[in-house]
Amino acid sequence: MRISELAAATDTSVATLKYYLREGMLPPGAPVSQTRSEYGAEHVRRVGVIRALTDVAGLPVQRARAVLALIDHPGPDLFDELGRAIAQLPPTIDPDAPPPADPEGAYPRARAVIDALGQVWDPRYAAVAQLEQALEAAERAGLAMTPERLAAYAPAIRAIAEYDVSRIPADSSDAIGYAVLGTALYEPVIAALRRLAHQDVAARRLGSPELGGTAQAG
Amino acid sequence: MRISELAAATDTSVATLKYYLREGMLPPGAPVSQTRSEYGAEHVRRVGVIRALTDVAGLPVQRARAVLALIDHPGPDLFDELGRAIAQLPPTIDPDAPPPADPEGAYPRARAVIDALGQVWDPRYAAVAQLEQALEAAERAGLAMTPERLAAYAPAIRAIAEYDVSRIPADSSDAIGYAVLGTALYEPVIAALRRLAHQDVAARRLGSPELGGTAQAG
Numbered sequence: 001m002r003i004s005e006l007a008a009a010t011d012t013s014v015a016t017l018k019y020y021l022r023e024g025m026l027p028p029g030a031p032v033s034q035t036r037s038e039y040g041a042e043h044v045r046r047v048g049v050i051r052a053l054t055d056v057a058g059l060p061v062q063r064a065r066a067v068l069a070l071i072d073h074p075g076p077d078l079f080d081e082l083g084r085a086i087a088q089l090p091p092t093i094d095p096d097a098p099p100p101a102d103p104e105g106a107y108p109r110a111r112a113v114i115d116a117l118g119q120v121w122d123p124r125y126a127a128v129a130q131l132e133q134a135l136e137a138a139e140r141a142g143l144a145m146t147p148e149r150l151a152a153y154a155p156a157i158r159a160i161a162e163y164d165v166s167r168i169p170a171d172s173s174d175a176i177g178y179a180v181l182g183t184a185l186y187e188p189v190i191a192a193l194r195r196l197a198h199q200d201v202a203a204r205r206l207g208s209p210e211l212g213g214t215a216q217a218g
Numbered sequence: 219m220r221i222s223e224l225a226a227a228t229d230t231s232v233a234t235l236k237y238y239l240r241e242g243m244l245p246p247g248a249p250v251s252q253t254r255s256e257y258g259a260e261h262v263r264r265v266g267v268i269r270a271l272t273d274v275a276g277l278p279v280q281r282a283r284a285v286l287a288l289i290d291h292p293g294p295d296l297f298d299e300l301g302r303a304i305a306q307l308p309p310t311i312d313p314d315a316p317p318p319a320d321p322e323g324a325y326p327r328a329r330a331v332i333d334a335l336g337q338v339w340d341p342r343y344a345a346v347a348q349l350e351q352a353l354e355a356a357e358r359a360g361l362a363m364t365p366e367r368l369a370a371y372a373p374a375i376r377a378i379a380e381y382d383v384s385r386i387p388a389d390s391s392d393a394i395g396y397a398v399l400g401t402a403l404y405e406p407v408i409a410a411l412r413r414l415a416h417q418d419v420a421a422r423r424l425g426s427p428e429l430g431g432t433a434q435a436g
Contacts, residue, residue, distance in 0.1 A: 010358070048358035056355045079424045086413060091406065113411075119418040127417065131410035137274045138403040140228070140266035143396070145407065152381035156374035157408060161415030163370035165423060178361070183413060185356040188309065189363065190375060190412070191405045192349035193331075195304060197379030198401070199345065200337040205383060206297045 003029070006039040010047040017047070025050055025065055049181065057089050057184035067180055074172040081172070085180045087126040091133070109135035113145065117154055160190070221247070224257040228265040235265070243268055243283055267399065275402035276308050285398055292390040299390070303398045305344040309351070327353035331363065335372055378408070 007014045020026035026046055029037030049071075053064040070085045100106030103123040110132040114121050122128070135145055164182055168175045225232045238244035244264055247255030267289075271282040288303045318324030321341040328350040332339050340346070353363055382400055386393045 045360050048360060052355055052359035056352070079420060082420060083417065086416075110410075114414065117418075119414060120421050122417070125414070125417055127410045127413035131407065131414065134274070134403070134406035134410055137270055138399075138407065141270035141399050141403060142263050142266060143399050143403055149381065149385075153378055153408065153411065156377045157411045158415050158419075159374045160371055161412055161419050163367065164412075165416060165419040167367075168420075179416070181356075181359050181361050183416070185352070185359060185361055187409045187412070188352035189349065189356065190371065190408065192328075192345045192352055193371065193375045194379055194382075194405070194408070195345035195401060196332065196337060196343070196349065197376050198304075198382060198397070199301065199340070199343060200335075201376075201379050201383040202297060202300060202386075203338050206300075 001039050002036065003039060006043055006047070009044050010051070012047055012051065020047070020050060023061070023065060025061075025068055049177065052181055052185055056188065059088065059090065063088055071173055071177045071180065074176050078172050078175060081176055082179050083125060085176050086183055089180065089184050091130055107132040109139070109145070113150060116147070116150060219257050220254065221257060224261055224265070227262050228269070230265055230269065238265070238268060241279070241283060243279075243286055267395065270399055270403055274406065277306065281306055289391055289395045289398065292394050296390050296393060299394055300397050301343060303394050304401055307398065307402050309348055325350040327357070327363070331368060334365070334368060 001009065003014055003017055006012075007017055010017075017026065021028060026043065029039040029043065032038050050064060050068070053059045053067055054061060057064075059067065067085055067088045070081060070088075075081045100123075104111075107123055107128050110128050111121065111123075113131065113135065114128070138144055164186075167178070167182075169178055219227065221232055221235055224230075225235055228235075235244065239246060244261065247257040247261065250256050268282060268286070271277045271285055272279060275282075277285065285303055285306045288299060288306075292299045318341075322329075325341055325346050328346050329339065329341075331349065331353070332346070356362055382404075385396070385400075387396055
């Protein structure tokens with residue numbers, strides 16, 4: 001297909017596609033004349049990946065380019081590469097901020113939760129700082145995490161993560177792409193499903209006029 | 219406490235507190251002289267709520283004010299008020315966009331998922347459009363929702379939502395505050411816990427040098 005058709009197929013402007021091409025984020029098409037290149041299904045997929053990173057995950061283009069580089073040229077240690085790629089996703093910690101002077105004591109709320117779950121503790125992992133920030137904000141608003149809430153959430157989240165990891169492709173490059181996209185794209189899906197489940201559970205408990213006509217037995 | 223002490227207690231500038239006071243988002247303190255008011259624990263809590271809405275949920279101040287108004291003056295129908303309050307949270311649908319001409323057919327991916335789960339279907343609920351957008355983005359990036367993934371996620375998300383709703387306070391005003399804050403504040407907690415669970419599950423499956431020394435038996 002021509003670049004105009006690729007634009008239509010991906011709902012992306014030709015100017016944006018040319019920008020991705022110049023930045024090396026989108027591989028060039030096969031040249032068919034001096035002024036025309038031919039694009040294929042792999043380009044459609046790649047534009048979907050770029051837009052997932054920029055539009056859904058909200059990455060600045062340069063950061064999206066760094067993630068694409070990790071996907072295209074994975075290093076030898078898959079576990080390390082996965083951590084490096086996921087750490088690019090927001091909410092990211094300010095890359096110019098100095099690392100905490102005492103990483104072992106810097107994340108007390110996250111540490112308590114991770115210890116309670118018996119999970120791997122590695123304060124260099126970006127999600128640790130992310131969890132600390134989220135727990136601190138909840139605490140300030142008067143809705144601190146409780147052992148009871150953690151006990152309700154943890155097995156559910158573990159079940160989701162077990163499924164996610166069970167689907168990791170064997171090939172390293174595919175694995176990193178899957179991990180990054182699965183993390184970024186399914187966080188909003190999970191958030192929306194939770195809100196819809198709240199609505200459904202609340203409708204059944206609090207009563208709602210809609211429920212009578214349209215809901216099926218749960 | 220004085221306003222300067224309230225600022226210190228909430229890690230918020232005096233200028234920002236004065237702005238909240240002017241906007242009516244923060245109730246005035248008890249006047250103790252012509253130039254001084256006294257603030258208490260309820261002000262600390264309220265600033266935590268405002269900052270949860272603005273900093274964590276990312277609401278523009280005017281939208282945060284609308285949520286606070288719903289919390290402070292709940293209407294007679296709790297289920298409706300909950301929906302209205304949650305709909306203020308991002309990702310919001312452009313309020314100037316016209317409603318879909320065919321609301322029943324506008325969200326095919328979300329509809330299929332909600333029907334598969336046997337949940338309440340109400341296309342006016344903002345999370346429906348949110349789910350549709352998230353599912354469409356996943357599809358475009360080549361990671362479409364599958365029945366298998368939905369079957370793995372749905373019971374886990376339902377368990378989280380059941381716990382959340384079971385903790386709703388009986389008082390309407392408290393209930394709306396709890397629902398808004400619980401939705402906004404615990405989405406990042408859940409996202410961070412999922413990323414940490416990924417790391418833990420992947421470390422156990424793929425092997426990681428860190429695992430030997432620090433991890434406990436899972």
